[in-house]
Each structure stands twice: as structure tokens, then as C-alpha cells.
Amino acid sequence: MARKPRATSVNLAVNLGGLAMKNPVTVGSGTFGAGMEYSDFVDVASLGAVTTKGVSLNGWEGNATPRIAETASGMLNSIGLQNPGVAHLKEVELPWLADLGATAMVNVSGHSFDEYVAVIEALEEAPVAAYEVNISCPNVDAGGMTMGCHVPSVEKVVGMCRAATKRPLIVKLTPNVTDITEIARAAEAAGADGLSLINTLLGMAVDARTRRPKLARVVGGYSGPAVKPVALRMVWQVANAVSIPVLGMGGIASGTDAIEFMLAGATAVAVGTANFANPTATVDVIDGIIDYCEQYGVKDVNELIGALEC
Amino acid sequence: MLYNEKAPILFNEEAGRGIWIMTLDAPEIAATALPGQFVHVRIPGMEGHILRRPFGVYAAFPEEGTIDIMYQVLGFGTDHMTHLEPGERVEAIGPVGRGWQPPAGCKKALLVAGGVGSAPIHPLVGQLKAQGAEVTAILGAQTAEALVARQRFAEALGCEPLCSTDDGTFGRAGFCTPLVQEALDEAAASGQPFDYVACCGPEPLMKLVASMAEGAGVFCEVSLERRMACGVGACLSCVVDTVNGKKRACVDGPVFPSKEVVW
């Protein structure tokens, strides 16, 4: 039976740069499809938002296999943003989410500045509550992380996307930079309504027995519980550097993990890799947030945002 | 419909060299599993290893509400599984995937299993026999002690499966592929050729058996293994190159018609 969060008198609703969320929990793009595959396990409409898999204009093939490797308390992936293109999302997944009454945030990718804009333009009439602009994927050669590492390209792509839509625009940042606050400020200045972080850390795994890399692409993105301390640190730094809200992610698997991110400054959180081990992780995290609030007498989750004492 | 069952372990013992049988109390999966489907298992006590492990359903007993899996000790997870005791609980997502799809009027089937590939093929014997097909099974293993599925196949078939061992300790010495070619040739010569071949085992074996079946003009299916994260179709970790583009091994497979696979 699909699980829903339990009832509570705690106010869970948050606002992520114009995106109204009934609770502060969404999913990490690419770990949840558009929710269909998890709908036997959780009521996807009960999530704060469903963030869909990265979508490009005409679809991409993705990388060769093996695309994943398990590492200590984490994993590497090099999916390479395989997706069937924005038309498929519009015809199949978005109507399905809309029928359920789910809140959809679309993760947007592109190989070029113009492709990001074209994807957003293609979606302007579709039932989309917000865009998450992915300028941080480490697994593609053009676009993705290459765009998210330098201030001029961040300003340009965010500015062009901003001009293309009035909807909430969340910009997803890569941790693979020297100073993430510099990139965060550039995105804010170019018109982002919110920032999400972290995307995966660039990593690598080697099979000593075969003397080969464990991923066909050699390098890939590192995620899961192992990256949580890095993610928390970056969320804290960014939340202190900008005045727009932050969507925190990286290794979140429990309500306590989510609370830690909110205390560090996140307005909302995303559950990614944890869905793989636990298909009800999203609802478990919401329930865990409720438990915490009830236990500590927190009447409104918004009280927790940035409430770290230090 | 997929279930995520907290499944108590009822039985967990070594059945042959490094090959174990585990029985799980998983009534929803037991009631709905089709031959060739698998379970994606979260194993307790190895939380630093964050991914589930996929295993074919070796047998499903709807009345008892149990399933058996057969696993070979290969790495950390499968080694850790050997230390689990009855009463401990795993979590199993299932039944996952597209199972075997023999042609509707299948009359004569050849099933080929290499090693623990015998697990997901075993339930197919019962299905084919129930629809009145004549079934021949060929099992290959490294050595006699690793032929753990032989007895259950014999019971399901009503006769002995054909066997080969790499070291010659049981049945034909060497790989099982000569037995496959002979079976295909004999059936063709007798005027009653096979109309279905199913194969699960190491990928080189499946590729070879697929080409033998295709050479004999017989429809063939294979069950492919890929690294899996979600096991439910969401993450695109497990893709297989097919003539129709990339397909997910977990939900579009693991069983694919051999002619669709780009080897």
C-alpha cells in the first residue's frame, strides 16, 4: 500500500522561492523518475514536490554500462542524463502527476545555453510548478557541470532561463568548485529564486582485480550518506551567502538528516540515493520531521530554517 | 504491483560449493511472482553497503507464502548473507521485472542454465509443463557439488536434466554448449524441432546459446544481469542495448528476446 505521511498539527508548509510546498520534502532529480515507479510504495502527491529526472530538448542516450558502483556508504553513478526528451515528459509524466494532484518541479538540462531555454519554453504551458536548472551534472561532456563551474557561464544561463519564465527558478549547483558561495551569488544576481545543492561529487572507483575502472565512463558522481558532511557544509555556507532560499540535499535518509539540513539553512530538502535502499524513504523522512517537531515542541518547521546555534 | 516485504528468513543453508538456498516468508511476493521475475533485497547488518542485491526467484510457494532464492557467494553482500540466521529479516522488493514469455502454443522447450542461472529458470519448468509442453533442461556447472538445482529440476521435469561440469565430475565434461547444439540438432532431425529456448547464465553462454537457437530458427529468450540501484525502473542504472534502444534490465527485462539484444 502506498504510504502517506502521518497526520500532525505541526505546520509543515514551506515556500521555496515561490514554490509552495505542503511539506519540506522533495526528491533528488534522477533518483525517483517522475514518481511512477515509486507509486506502489508512496503517495507521490503527499510529497512537498516531485522533482523529475533531468530532461533535455530531444532526449539523450546516456553513457555506457556499468553506470553505477557501490562505494563505502555511498555510490557512484554515470547515467549521463539519459532521457526521452521534453515532449515525452509533457505527454506522459506531467499529466500523470497533475492527475494525482502532485506538485511537479522539472529538472532542466541542456548541452547549450539555448537548449536550456528551449526546454523551459516547451514547458511553459504544461502543469509545472517550478524549474530546477541543472548546471551541475558531472556525467555529460557539454552543458551540465562545465556550465556551473564559472561565474560568467552561470550568469549567462541563469539570466537566459530567467528571461524565459516567470515561474520559480531554482538553480542546482555543483560541489565540484573552489568556492561555492561565489557561484551561488552569481546565480542569485542573475535572477534565481532559489538554489539547490549539492549535485554529486566527482569520484572514481577502481577494481584492483581486473585493473579496470568500475564505471564505463571511468569517473562519476558520488552520492549517498558518505557525502552528507560535505553537503551540510556547503548548504550552510551558501545559506549564509545569499538571501534566496536553499533546497538542501546529499545523503539525506532520515528525518534527523533533514532537520540537520534545515538547521544549517535549508528551506526544503531532497531525498535522493536513499530511495534505492528504502522505497518509502521520502515519507519516512517527512514522518521523521514530524516526530522531531512534536518531540521538541516546534509548531512550524519554518522555525527551524537556519536555526543552527553557533 | 510491487511489494516491499519485511521478510523473515526461514531457512539459510549451503546447498553446494559456495551456493546457498535462502527461504523467505514473503506472502505477497510468493502469491504474485511469475517465472523469471526477481526480488531486490536489502540485507540487514551491512548498512555501509547502501544498495540492495537482486536475486531471481528460484521457487515460489503461494500456499506457504514463501519464496526460495539461490545465491552464490561472490562479494561482500552474498558472503554476509551466509551469516544470517533464521528469524532475522531482510526486506524484499518484488516481484520485479518481465519474466519468461514463451510463445502461447509452445510445445517443445529447451531450457539452458549455467551456474546459479538455474534459479530463475527453474519456475519456468512448471509453467511450461502445465501448458502441456515437452521440456528438456540442460544444466551446466563448474563441478558436481555446484549442480545444486539438479534434483529440483528432476522433480519438476519428471526426468533427469542433462548436465555438464567443467571438471567432468558429473555428466558431460566441459561446457554445456555442446549439449545444447546436440539437443537442437536431434530435435530438428527427428522432425519435431524446439519452438522455444530459454537461457540464463554467464553472458558469453547466453550469447552462444542465442546464436545456436537463432541458427536453428528457434525463438530464444535470455535473462540479463546489470548493476542495479533502484531495481524498480527509476534510476536508469541497469540499461541494456537493444535494437529498440536502451531498455532497463530491471523492469523492461531481465528477460529479453535474444534477437532484441545488441550483444
Ligand SMILES: Cc1cc2nc3c(=O)[nH]c(=O)nc-3n(C[C@H](O)[C@H](O)[C@H](O)COP(=O)(O)OP(=O)(O)OC[C@H]3O[C@@H](n4cnc5c(N)ncnc54)[C@H](O)[C@@H]3O)c2cc1C
Ligand atoms: C536480475 C538479476 C538476478 C540475479 N539473480 C541471481 C540469483 O538468482 N543468484 C545469484 O547468486 N545471483 C544473482 N544475481 C547476481 C547477484 O545480484 C550478485 O551476485 C550480487 O548482487 C553480488 O553481491 P555482492 O555484495 O556479493 O557482490 P559485490 O561485488 O560486493 O557487490 C557490489 C555491487 O555490485 C553489484 N553486483 C555484483 N555482481 C553483480 C552481478 N553479477 N549482477 C548484478 N549486480 C552485481 C551488487 O549488487 C552490488 O551493488 C542476479 C543479478 C540480477 C541483476
Ligand SMILES: Cc1cc2nc3c(=O)[nH]c(=O)nc-3n(C[C@H](O)[C@H](O)[C@H](O)COP(=O)(O)O)c2cc1C
Ligand atoms: C542515479 C542518479 C541520477 C541522478 N540524476 C540527476 C539528474 O538527472 N539531474 C540532477 O540534477 N541531479 C541528478 N542526480 C543528483 C541527485 O539529484 C542529488 O543531487 C545527489 O545524488 C545528492 O543527493 P543524495 O546523496 O541524496 O543522492 C542523480 C543522482 C543519482 C544517484
Ligand code: FES
Ligand atoms: S535499477 Fe534503477 S532503472 Fe533499473
